[in-house]
Amino acid sequence: MITKTIMCPHCKNKVTIQGNPGEKTYIICPKCNTKGVFTFPEEKSELKTTTTSFTIEVDGLTKIYKDVTAVNDLSFNIRTGEIFGLLGPNGAGKTTAIKAILSLIHVNSGKIKINGFDIKKDGIEARKSVGYLPERVAFYDNLTPLQTLNFFCELRGDDKSVAKPLISEVGLEEAIDRKVGTFSKGMVQLLGVAQVMIGNPPVYILDEPMAGLDARWVKTIREKIKMLNEQGATVLFSSHILTEVENLCDRVAIIDKGKLIAEDTVANLNKYLKIKPRLEISIPGLNGKIPEEIKGLKGVEAVDAKDDTLFVTCESSVRSRVIATLEEAGLKIDNIKTIEPSLEEAFVKLISQDKGGA
Numbered sequence: 535m536i537t538k539t540i541m542c543p544h545c546k547n548k549v550t551i552q553g554n555p556g557e558k559t560y561i562i563c564p565k566c567n568t569k570g571v572f573t574f575p576e577e578k579s580e581l582k583t584t585t586t587s588f589t590i591e592v593d594g595l596t597k598i599y600k601d602v603t604a605v606n607d608l609s610f611n612i613r614t615g616e617i618f619g620l621l622g623p624n625g626a627g628k629t630t631a632i633k634a635i636l637s638l639i640h641v642n643s644g645k646i647k648i649n650g651f652d653i654k655k656d657g658i659e660a661r662k663s664v665g666y667l668p669e670r671v672a673f674y675d676n677l678t679p680l681q682t683l684n685f686f687c688e689l690r691g692d693d694k695s696v697a698k699p700l701i702s703e704v705g706l707e708e709a710i711d712r713k714v715g716t717f718s719k720g721m722v723q724l725l726g727v728a729q730v731m732i733g734n735p736p737v738y739i740l741d742e743p744m745a746g747l748d749a750r751w752v753k754t755i756r757e758k759i760k761m762l763n764e765q766g767a768t769v770l771f772s773s774h775i776l777t778e779v780e781n782l783c784d785r786v787a788i789i790d791k792g793k794l795i796a797e798d799t800v801a802n803l804n805k806y807l808k809i810k811p812r813l814e815i816s817i818p819g820l821n822g823k824i825p826e827e828i829k830g831l832k833g834v835e836a837v838d839a840k841d842d843t844l845f846v847t848c849e850s851s852v853r854s855r856v857i858a859t860l861e862e863a864g865l866k867i868d869n870i871k872t873i874e875p876s877l878e879e880a881f882v883k884l885i886s887q888d889k890g891g892a
């Protein structure tokens with residue numbers, strides 16, 4: 535039942551009436567007796583109010599190179615304002631998927647949207663909002679970072695005044711007058727990050743931004759990604775190393791051989807992949823012999839020994855029990871290193887599980 539207050543067109547008297555959607559009602563104005571007909575409006579379907587909006591939508595993406603299906607019916611959505619990791623071993627199809635998202639390659643099938651714009655129909659609009667860092671960043675060796683960024687500002691029609699602050703922002707101010715040809719890989723990568731920040735895009739797509747960099751640069755790049763996200767940007771980045779995305783991504787899609795294996799939060803993926811760290815314990819005089827006491831310990835998945843190093847794969851929660859057991863057995867521990875398993879290792883396990891193994 536709808537309640538409406540209508541105004542008599544003749545004497546402007548207000549009358550309140552009730553009826554169902556679509557119903558016609560004959561009215562006589564109680565004040566001036568003017569007759570009229572009123573039709574109650576059809577009920578409009580309620581506007582869907584969803585709290586999740588997607589910045590990047592990938593639906594059924596397939597890309598086949600001659601004899602390789604690089605991406606196979608891949609679908610995932612990236613929420614506005616999140617950091618999304620695209621994870622997979624080398625050759626999994628990450629770069630192909632990213633190039634397809636940006637419509638830099640022809641695809642066999644699939645629908646892709648960036649900020650609601652169909653990448654095929656509205657490619658220019660879709661890409662406008664994206665800062666893209668390709669897998670292999672290349673700049674002119676003979677230019678300084680300032681000349682490089684000035685050049686990109688010119689290309690994009692942006693104000694050159696942003697170049698210098700951007701170089702400072704990525705921590706390259708000391709190298710501002712050096713030629714890019716003398717830069718380390720990490721410095722080139724940071725210049726790449728500065729370059730994609732020109733124009734302050736709301737979306738970043740970074741293809742393996744940390745690949746091949748030492749820990750210091752990885753940390754800097756990670757902090758930069760975090761900062762951009764805190765300023766409101768949506769970030770998609772690819773990686774083949776799980777630890778690179780831990781503590782950084784809101785959600786992750788894992789792909790292998792072009793197929794989506796899982797899409798979830800990092801915490802959930804850890805559970806899903808059943809990843810256990812490996813302890814490398816230095817014990818002088820071990821001589822490749824596995825101590826009996828450790829073999830039957832609950833929570834220990836695998837033990838191996840080589841020379842004076844004992845390798846124990848176990849859940850983090852039993853780490854201290856492993857160490858205590860070794861000490862109780864009278865062994866002297868010199869050093870302990872925790873090695874996080876690579877995504878590849880997790881994959882091997884996951885895939886062997888899929889095949890009914892392990």
Ligand SMILES: Nc1ncnc2c1ncn2[C@@H]1O[C@H](COP(=O)(O)OP(=O)(O)O)[C@@H](O)[C@H]1O
Pocket residue numbers: 599600602603604622623624625626627628629630631
């Ligand atoms: N231009 C190409 N021509 C033929 N095969 C390609 C081409 N680019 C990539 N591939 C193949 O597609 C698969 C996925 O590659 P890629 O997307 O680069 O993976 P990732 O970025 O995850 O390492 C690999 O098997 C690779 O050899």
Ligand SMILES: [Mg+2]
Pocket residue numbers: 628629630669742
């Ligand atoms: Mg790649």
